[in-house]
Amino acid sequence: MQNRLRAAFYRGGTSKAVVFNGADLPAGRDARDRIFLHVLGSPDAYGRQLNGMGGGLSSLSKVVIVKPSQRSDADVDYTFVQIAVDEPLADYGSACGNMASCVGPFAVDEGMIDLHPEQNEALVRIYDTNTDRIYHARFPIKNGRAVETGNVSIPGVSGTGAPVVLEFLTPGGAATGKLLPTGHAVDELTVEGVGTIPASLIDAANPVVYVRASDFGKTATELPGDLDADNALMRQIEAVRSAGAVAMGMAASPDAVKRSNPKVAILGSPHAFTSLDGETHQAETHDLNVRLVSMGNFHRAITLTGGMCTAVAAQVSGSLVQQMAQIDGRDLRIGTPSGVLKVTANVEQGADGPEAVTAGTFRTQRRIMEGAVLYPEEFLEDAF
Known part of the structure; x- marks a missing residue:
């Protein structure tokens, strides 16, 4: 038997990922990771992920989880999961700046953000659980949805799109706690x-x-x-x-x-x-x-x-x-x-x-597909 799980497929910057609403996922990490690997098609000894939605490269083998935040300084929480292509590995140990560009638009389109009916720009405050850092995403909206069309181009992506301006606050020490972990510039x-x-x-x-x-x-x-x-x-x-x-x-x-x-x-x-x-x-x-x-x-x-x-x-x-x-x-x-x-x-x-005060740039993003991914029912045997 196959279970259905609501998901969207996004391009964020020069990466692509399957994006989930955290409320739809099982609580147990083991069950989640089994689902993620199955959906992306890993591990694949041939390096192509033909049996899933991955593209055979690290930039095309990713999962994003978004859910409303309990923090006073954030609207949503963002968790990034890097799925290895050639081994059964779901890695939570890094951040992804490219897919960070789709988090705000996904949150808006999923109704996680309160908007004024006539609002034409959104500012979404996002807590990155991988790095314990806050970043802000600013982008145009229309009729309560994120705008994708625009005239902004970025290296590595054909065509143009609407800009998503990203500002990462206090990005220093995201993994080690120090901008210069050894205390030296060289x-x-x-x-x-x-x-x-x-x-x-x-x-x-x-x-x-x-x-x-x-x-x-x-x-x-x-x-x-x-x-x-x-x-x-x-x-x-x-x-x-x-x-x-x-x-x-x-x-x-x-x-x-x-x-x-x-x-x-x-x-x-x-x-x-x-x-x-x-x-x-x-x-x-x-x-x-x-x-x-x-x-x-x-x-x-x-x-x-x-x-x-x-x-x-x-x-x-x-x-x-x-x-x-x-x-x-x-x-x-x-x-x-x-x-x-x-x-x-x-x-x-x-x-x-x-001390790094801020770091930022802009990206474009696109919601390519929405619907449900399928996975075997037995993946949930130890989910709770």
Whole structure:
């Protein structure tokens, strides 16, 4: 027997996810995770998730849970679940900035937000349960529903849409409790199979290990598929990620590091590059090039939390990002495999070092489908 579960399928920024109203889900996490894996089609030894709604990439294998919040400073709670493609893993250990863009519109369309009949813009206050942080989403509405059509384009997404402006409040220390987990803007990281290399370990929105692409014989202008195909590079990057996680206090040993966090970003100076759509971006269009690894593969654009972390890092004096970007102001233009992403951050000097006040950008989103997903009835045997 198959059970039906109400759900919607969304694109948020450069990611896609199955989105659930938290009230519709079983209480037990084991039952929830079985359902999530089944719906997305994981694990899939072929890496395609043909038996589910996933797309064979980490950016296309996601679950979002939204429910009304009990907090005075938030309207809804947002929980992100990264579903691994090749193993039975539902990971709650990271945030997703791209899918954060659909949370406010979903809450409006589901009737979770009180609106005035003539209101034409919504401001939704969202509590991110993964990071214990608040962010605000502002977007147009019409007749009590989120507007999707507009003239805003973002790198990595064909067509245009209505903007969703995201502002993340106090994003520093989202995973470790500190913007600079080691207390340093640059650390000398000793990595097995690599040697000792400089790295900036920054935790804002999500923790990222920043290293220079040149230390691996790269420029950070390469396409993701070419980088993924370099098996020696991928082994080195994973070793860097594990060593960075231990240095940041996120794991006791490399073997204990979670797949979802930290991310690794290789940095390159602003050189011309060709994006996945075939467009050439000259050096003057961006402040630095970044290629970021998420869940074992180089991202086809950049995770939005990774973009915001990079914007924060660009304002941390002495960090590798700051050294390479040399920006004057709060805005940063990041060259990604899908084009140039503009992000902003406000970092101030506090009593104990730099403090990230805000980080933000804008995205577009689309409610692609709504209805119900199906799963075997026996998945609920230990649900309560």
